[in-house]
Amino acid sequence: MRFAKALLISHITDLAGPSEALENYLRYRSDTLGVIYHPFHYCSDRRSLARKYVAGRLALDKRRCGWALPSLLTYVKDAFFSLLFFFLLGGRYDDCVACDPLNAVVAIFLKKCGRIDRVIFYTIDWMPERFANKALNAVYHALDRFCVRHCDAAWNISPRIVEVRRSQGLPDAKNVLVPVGVDLEKIALPDKTGHIPRDLVLLGALSPSKGVDLVIEAWPRLRARFPELRLHVIGKTPNNAVEDGVVYAPYEPRLRELGDSVVLHGVVNHDKVLAMLPDCDISLALYRPTDNNLSRWADPSRVKDYLACGVPVVITDVPEIAKDVAAVGAGLVAAYTAEAVEAAVAAMVERPEAWAAMRRAAVASMERYRWSAIFDASFEQALPGTGRRGEGPFGFPRQGA
Numbered sequence: 001m002r003f004a005k006a007l008l009i010s011h012i013t014d015l016a017g018p019s020e021a022l023e024n025y026l027r028y029r030s031d032t033l034g035v036i037y038h039p040f041h042y043c044s045d046r047r048s049l050a051r052k053y054v055a056g057r058l059a060l061d062k063r064r065c066g067w068a069l070p071s072l073l074t075y076v077k078d079a080f081f082s083l084l085f086f087f088l089l090g091g092r093y094d095d096c097v098a099c100d101p102l103n104a105v106v107a108i109f110l111k112k113c114g115r116i117d118r119v120i121f122y123t124i125d126w127m128p129e130r131f132a133n134k135a136l137n138a139v140y141h142a143l144d145r146f147c148v149r150h151c152d153a154a155w156n157i158s159p160r161i162v163e164v165r166r167s168q169g170l171p172d173a174k175n176v177l178v179p180v181g182v183d184l185e186k187i188a189l190p191d192k193t194g195h196i197p198r199d200l201v202l203l204g205a206l207s208p209s210k211g212v213d214l215v216i217e218a219w220p221r222l223r224a225r226f227p228e229l230r231l232h233v234i235g236k237t238p239n240n241a242v243e244d245g246v247v248y249a250p251y252e253p254r255l256r257e258l259g260d261s262v263v264l265h266g267v268v269n270h271d272k273v274l275a276m277l278p279d280c281d282i283s284l285a286l287y288r289p290t291d292n293n294l295s296r297w298a299d300p301s302r303v304k305d306y307l308a309c310g311v312p313v314v315i316t317d318v319p320e321i322a323k324d325v326a327a328v329g330a331g332l333v334a335a336y337t338a339e340a341v342e343a344a345v346a347a348m349v350e351r352p353e354a355w356a357a358m359r360r361a362a363v364a365s366m367e368r369y370r371w372s373a374i375f376d377a378s379f380e381q382a383l384p385g386t387g388r389r390g391e392g393p394f395g396f397p398r399q400g401a
Contacts, residue, residue, distance in 0.1 A: 001379045003030040003095055007116070009082055009107060010099035010124075011038045015204060015235065016270030017301045018124050018157070018180055019099055021371045026097075028056045034089035038078040038103075041069070042205075042238035044267060048078065050085035062088065072136065075102055082106045091115060095383070097122050097155070101143035108150045120382050121151035122178070126161050127297045132245035153382035158299045158320055178378045180299040181371035182308040186274045189310050189363065197281035197348055197355050198228045201311065203273065203302045206237045206251040209244075209293050211286025211316065216251075217338035218345075219258050226349050231262045232280060234273060244292065277309035281355070282348050287318035289336050295319045307331075308366040312358035314344040330362035 006026050010019035019037070026033050035051040046067070052060035062085070069077060079102060086106075096111075097120045098104035104121040111119050126144070131137040148154055148168050155178040156162045165175045206212050215231070222229055237250040255262050268276070277283075283306035287295040296318050303321050306313045313331035315322045325331045332347060334340040348355040 001029055001376055003033075005032045005034075005090075005093045005095070006030040007034040007036070007086075007089070007093040007096040007107075008099075009036045009096065009103040010122075011040055011078070011103065012043070013040055013205070014043050014267045015273070015302075018122075018178075020270065021181060021183065022097060022122075022375065023051075024183075025372060025375045027053050031055065032090070034086070034093060036082055036085045036089070036103075038081065041074045042240045044236075044239070048081045048085070050088055052089050060089070078102060079106055083110075086110060086115070094118065096120070098147075099124050101140060101147050104147040104151060105143055108147065111150075118152045118383065119150075120153050120155055121147045122155040123161055123165075124157050125294050125298055126156075126164065127292060127294050129292045155378060155382065158297060160297050160320065174382070176378055176381050178374060179369065180301045180304050181369045181374040182304050182366050183270075183274060184308060184366065184370050186271060187278065187309055188275075189278050192281075192310075192356070192359065194352075195281070195356070196352050198226070199230050199232060199280045200282045200284060200345065201232045201234065201277060201280040201306075202284045203234045203277075203305070205235055206233070207241075207243050208248055209288045209290070209295070211284070211288060211336065211341075212251050212255075214286050214336065214338045214341050215284060216254055216258065218342040219262070221338075221342055222345055223259075223261055225346060229261060229345075229349070231258075232265060232276070233262065234265045234268060234276065236267050273305065274309065277305060277311055280309075280311050282345060283311040283313045283331075284341070285313050285315040285319075286334075286336065286341060287316050289316060289318050293318055304366060304369060307362040308369070310359045310363045312348060312355060312362050314341060314348075324365065328361050328365045329358055330365050331358055 008023055012019055023035050033053040038048045039046050047063040048065055049063045092115055094117045096107045096116045098107040099122040107116055107119045110116045129137055130140045148170050153174045153176055154165050154170055155176050156165055162175055162177050202215060204210060233255060241248050241250060285303050287293055300319050303313060307330050313325060314334050315325055315331060316336050317333050322333050326333045332344040334344040
């Protein structure tokens with residue numbers, strides 16, 4: 001795929017995800033690429049930013065407005081800065097990928113004004129109760145449905161969201177499954193022949209829905225059984241430390257109380273994450289099994305990174321990928337209890353041959369999830385005149401075909 005003038009508008013977190021992967025993909029496939037990012041209010045750096053690439057080279061990089069505002073005002077501010085940055089970046093684009101409803105509404109408005117030709121609505125996260133406030137949640141879903149009606153195509157990160165779009169009346173030709181990929185070319189796998197697993201890793205924002213409490217409860221017992229174990233924590237408690245409307249205490253003090261067997265790395269950039277993970281042995285993805293857990297509707301990028309880096313995962317049966325992990329033997333699916341987590345980790349440590357087989361299965365399972373292949377096929381399906389009949393991203397059947 002090749003683009004004359006492409007634009008990406010997205011909200012981002014402290015850790016890299018699909019938006020940053022799409023930026024990397026479009027950078028070298030576009031004559032001109034504009035990028036507008038708005039960090040979520042809980043991020044370390046809240047400043048919105050605009051970037052412009054010409055023939056792959058960075059030509060502009062501006063950051064503005066890191067005000068700590070209430071959530072609702074933050075979204076208003078982000079919409080305003082999207083418009084401001086759009087005209088700063090040139091004010092005219094052929095193709096735009098807009099992630100989440102707020103950004104897609106801005107892109108659709110600019111399309112109706114004749115400033116953008118085609119808009120792809122990229123849903124990276126979705127769930128029925130996105131906000132605890134019922135009025136705000138209703139507005140969110142009204143905007144979401146508006147974007148589905150007026151976009152040229154909808155990219156959806158998981159099969160569950162594809163089904164939601166189908167129930168909303170989106171034609172299958174415009175309903176594209178775009179799962180999370182991995183930067184395989186950035187990963188160097190060490191030789192672990194005869195290795196005994198001992199290094200665990202927990203990656204991502206530290207919050208109750210990510211099972212951090214289970215890790216803290218299970219860790220003393222695991223260390224008593226296996227004194228050589230170490231836990232690497234990559235990420236931090238979000239600035240606001242609020243989940244489902246409930247304020248929770250930062251996790252770092254509690255993790256430090258577990259002793260020097262727990263190493264807190266804080267937030268690191270994605271390239272460094274991909275350099276660190278291959279040295280780890282067992283990964284943790286302990287999503288709390290509630291209907292309102294965002295991960296139930298998502299395709300968590302950290303799980304894909306774990307597996308691509310050869311780190312078998314202990315995962316709860318919440319996101320769709322847990323079924324794939326079980327099917328290919330790339331880790332163990334555990335119940336959401338500290339005892340189950342302890343048992344799963346112990347099963348890998350005590351049976352290094354079984355762990356090695358899981359490691360091989362994890363790496364093999366990610367071979368088809370190269371980001372470049374995913375985006376190639378997704379753009380071919382989404383943009384008029386380039387889709388392949390009956391075939392969706394990277395050879396998966398097109399939804400509804």
